[in-house]
Amino acid sequence: MKSRSAPPVKASRRRRKPRRRAVSARPETPSKRNTHRRSVEIIEAAAQVFAERGYHGATTQDIADILHIRQASLYYYVPSKEAALELVCIQGVAGFFETAQAIASGPGKARERLAGLIRAHMVPILDRGNFVRVFLTQRQFLPNRSRRRVGKWSRGLEKIFETVIRDGMRKGEFRGDLDPRLTTLAILGLANGVSSWYGKEDASMERIGSEFVSLVLDGLGRRR
Amino acid sequence: MKSRSAPPVKASRRRRKPRRRAVSARPETPSKRNTHRRSVEIIEAAAQVFAERGYHGATTQDIADILHIRQASLYYYVPSKEAALELVCIQGVAGFFETAQAIASGPGKARERLAGLIRAHMVPILDRGNFVRVFLTQRQFLPNRSRRRVGKWSRGLEKIFETVIRDGMRKGEFRGDLDPRLTTLAILGLANGVSSWYGKEDASMERIGSEFVSLVLDGLGRRR
DNA sequence: TGCCTTGTCTATAGGCTTATAGATGAAATC
DNA sequence: GATTTCATCTATAAGCCTATAGACAAGGCA
Numbered sequence: 001m002k003s004r005s006a007p008p009v010k011a012s013r014r015r016r017k018p019r020r021r022a023v024s025a026r027p028e029t030p031s032k033r034n035t036h037r038r039s040v041e042i043i044e045a046a047a048q049v050f051a052e053r054g055y056h057g058a059t060t061q062d063i064a065d066i067l068h069i070r071q072a073s074l075y076y077y078v079p080s081k082e083a084a085l086e087l088v089c090i091q092g093v094a095g096f097f098e099t100a101q102a103i104a105s106g107p108g109k110a111r112e113r114l115a116g117l118i119r120a121h122m123v124p125i126l127d128r129g130n131f132v133r134v135f136l137t138q139r140q141f142l143p144n145r146s147r148r149r150v151g152k153w154s155r156g157l158e159k160i161f162e163t164v165i166r167d168g169m170r171k172g173e174f175r176g177d178l179d180p181r182l183t184t185l186a187i188l189g190l191a192n193g194v195s196s197w198y199g200k201e202d203a204s205m206e207r208i209g210s211e212f213v214s215l216v217l218d219g220l221g222r223r224r
Numbered sequence: 225m226k227s228r229s230a231p232p233v234k235a236s237r238r239r240r241k242p243r244r245r246a247v248s249a250r251p252e253t254p255s256k257r258n259t260h261r262r263s264v265e266i267i268e269a270a271a272q273v274f275a276e277r278g279y280h281g282a283t284t285q286d287i288a289d290i291l292h293i294r295q296a297s298l299y300y301y302v303p304s305k306e307a308a309l310e311l312v313c314i315q316g317v318a319g320f321f322e323t324a325q326a327i328a329s330g331p332g333k334a335r336e337r338l339a340g341l342i343r344a345h346m347v348p349i350l351d352r353g354n355f356v357r358v359f360l361t362q363r364q365f366l367p368n369r370s371r372r373r374v375g376k377w378s379r380g381l382e383k384i385f386e387t388v389i390r391d392g393m394r395k396g397e398f399r400g401d402l403d404p405r406l407t408t409l410a411i412l413g414l415a416n417g418v419s420s421w422y423g424k425e426d427a428s429m430e431r432i433g434s435e436f437v438s439l440v441l442d443g444l445g446r447r448r
Numbered sequence: 449t450g451c452c453t454t455g456t457c458t459a460t461a462g463g464c465t466t467a468t469a470g471a472t473g474a475a476a477t478c
Numbered sequence: 479g480a481t482t483t484c485a486t487c488t489a490t491a492a493g494c495c496t497a498t499a500g501a502c503a504a505g506g507c508a
Contacts, residue, residue, distance in 0.1 A: 001465095013456080018259055029283070038485085044233065053280075053333070053365075054279075054280055054281075054365065055278075055280075055281070056277075056279075056280035056281035057278075057279070057280035057365060059465065059466085060462080060467090061254070061464095061466095069485090069486070070487055070488080071465090071466085071467095072467080072468080072469095072486085072487075072488080072489090073485075073486050073487070075466090075467065075468080076485065076486075077485095079467095080466085080467080081466070081467090088464095093481065098384040101469065109240070111445070112500090117321075128342055132269050137361060140278075141277075141281060142489090165444070168444070172445070172446065173445070174444040174445060174446065175442075175444060175445070175446055178435075178439075178444060179427070179431070179435050181425065181427075182427055182431070182432060182435045182436075183435070183439060183444065184419060184470080185413075185417065185418075185425070186414050186435070186439055187418020188417070189413055189414045189415075189416070189420075190410050190411075190413045190414040191338060191413075191416070192413070192417065193409065193410070193413020193416065193417065194413070195411070195416070196410075196413075197409060201405065201406075201409070202328055203403070203406055203407055204407075207403070208406060211402075211403050211406045211407070211410070212263070212406075212410055215245060215407065215410055215440070215443065216439070216443060217443045217444055217445050218399075218401060218442075219438075219439065219440055219442040219443035219445075220338070220389070220392065220398040220407065220440060220441055220447055221335070221397070221398060221442045221443075222396065222397070222398065222399055224408075262455085267479090283494085283495065283496085284495075284496065284497090285495080285496095286493095293455090293456070293457090294456065294457055294458080295496085295498080296456085296457075296458080296459090296496095296498080296499095297455075297456050297457070297498095299496090299497065299498080300454090300455065300456075301455095303497095304496085304497080305496070305497090316501095
């Protein structure tokens with residue numbers, strides 16, 4: 001008994017009518033990089049359904065439905081559902097990692113770099129939200145090997161934040177009594193949380209980024 | 225193909241050996257409040273497996289295994305897996321709600337009440353972590369009706385935080401340029417995030433609470 | 449003593465899922 | 479024009495999951 005939100009239309013809701021021998025489902029595709037393009041589409045569809053229903057709640061049929069192909073056809077491009085999850089998770093965390101590294105090791109005071117990190121953290125949430133949500137909430141369901149692989153990226157990102165915070169403490173830009181580890185987790189928690197409600201609130205990413213930066217740097221209190 | 229972390233022992237790993245007619249599985253149970261006690265145990269077990277594997281990744285067999293009873297026996301106490309999820313979610317959010325309400329409408333400056341809210345938010349995470357995690361990450365899988373019910377509690381909690389923040393702004397304890405809604409979401413994101421890593425980090429809840437309070441009230445920056 | 453209640457058990461229907469095999473038409477290549 | 483490759487399809491094995499039905503033992507109660 002799956003908890004889809006739709007009314008219970010028995011079956012046959014999926015299992016589309018046997019199309020008459022698929023008259024070239026995508027007539028516009030020309031080249032031979034076709035296979036690659038399809039793979040990308042499949043991973044994007046997977047990101048969408050994994051984000052919406054969770055890994056275990058999603059079926060490969062759901063993914064196929066988005067692309068209007070048969071469930072079995074997915075296996076021409078992707079070896080397994082788990083493999084699709086891994087690809088989605090990696091693309092989810094990669095978006096954060098690269099820019100973050102550039103910002104942290106770039107110029108500027110620690111305050112500015114931390115502000116940059118927070119703002120940059122909003123970007124993947126905005127334009128690869130499905131991938132990010134899956135990375136954040138579904139990576140626990142990866143098989144051990146790939147979970148560890150993804151975990152490394154994740155810890156790397158934490159280290160980037162933590163390093164900037166330590167740097168700021170050393171240089172006297174930040175309070176000296178911070179716990180850099182807890183502060184990192186706090187900031188990431190706050191920033192990652194955005195992915196769970198962005199779109200339901202009417203605030204632009206820029207607004208959110210600015211608000212969060214000022215909250216982290218200065219807190220709620222008035223200037224003293 | 226379920227992604228358990230254990231090695232692939234084919235089947236029969238669950239499906240325990242047919243015990244010889246269950247010689248009173250819990251000989252110590254005396255009274256007739258027995259049924260109630262068992263219900264509680266079942267919901268606790270459900271919270272545990274839903275937290276560990278996610279609602280869709282968990283099976284009713286998993287729940288039964290924890291209690292060493294048969295899968296079908298669960299249905300004597302709980303009408304469906306979905307109903308169990310709803311019970312877990314409600315207990316997950318209720319822990320936050322009650323104390324929060326008392327603190328918000330209690331005495332003290334807004335700063336102090338907000339600090340109290342944040343510290344109090346740590347308590348259910350500490351002692352009903354499974355319920356909280358399920359509420360935070362699995363309530364999306366509830367059927368519409370109960371999801372809305374749980375959603376109300378959730379929004380109520382947000383309102384409590386937001387009200388204190390507005391109050392503090394009005395009284396000049398907090399900066400006047402805050403967006404109360406975004407600030408609320410930021411604080412809840414940061415506080416809820418704890419549930420995803422508490423236990424893996426070696427910091428006490430008190431430490432975490434204090435660190436987060438000072439971060440929210442004063443930010444990372446040095447006194448200016 | 450004999451009936452009723454309670455909690456658990458066995459068995460299973462009825463569905464749904466993943467992944468594999470092999471067929472097929474269209475396009476590309478020889 | 480014949481052959482090969484590509485992308486997709488149909489069909490299905492094999493397995494798992496929820497929920498229901500009905501049996502049954504032990505203890506309480508009339």
